[in-house]
Structure formats: C-alpha cells, structure tokens
Amino acid sequence: MVIELLKFKIAAEMRETYIQKDAEIWTTALAKYPGFLGKEVWINPNDPTEIIFVIRWATREHWQAIPPEELEAVEQKFAAALGDTYDLVESAEYQLRKFPYA
16 A cells, blocks of 8 residues: 655635545545545644645555646646645655564
C-alpha cells in the first residue's frame, strides 16, 4: 500500500466548504480509478487553516497511472469552485513497510 499525503493551508472560514467540495470533486474523481483504497481528512484542532489528506492506493503504479491531463481537469474544476482560498504546502509519499515474521 502507498500513502499520498497532501497538506493544504486554507482560509479558516473556508475549511468546511473546502472539505465538502474536496469530497464532491476530488474524492469522487479519484474513486473511479483502480487501486484507490480510500481517503482520510485530518484537521488540526489548533490551526483551522491546516488540512491534511491521507490518500491510500493499492500500489504506486495504480496512483501514477492516472493521466496528468485528467488530474489537471479535476484541479481546474476544484479551483473554479473554490477560487484562490488554498495552497498546497506539502506533498509526500509513504509506503507500507512490511516486516518479516521471525
């Protein structure tokens, strides 16, 4: 399993709208691709301008197989819905480490 971690800074008053639009636009779009296992939304109780998405993929190959032009089209739709209210501040990839049984 592979984790795609995305951290965004948003206008505090836009947090709930951002989360709802993300579910409506991004999560719906990603869910149609093979290998998408799910998505979690993490909010910082001490900073209402921070949102972290943890997106689970079966394999890195599944995640990377999404055509860039399709991702760009989804991003344009999302940006049109929310305007200039968010910034991607961190993007990372993590892989599940499986330990052999002794």
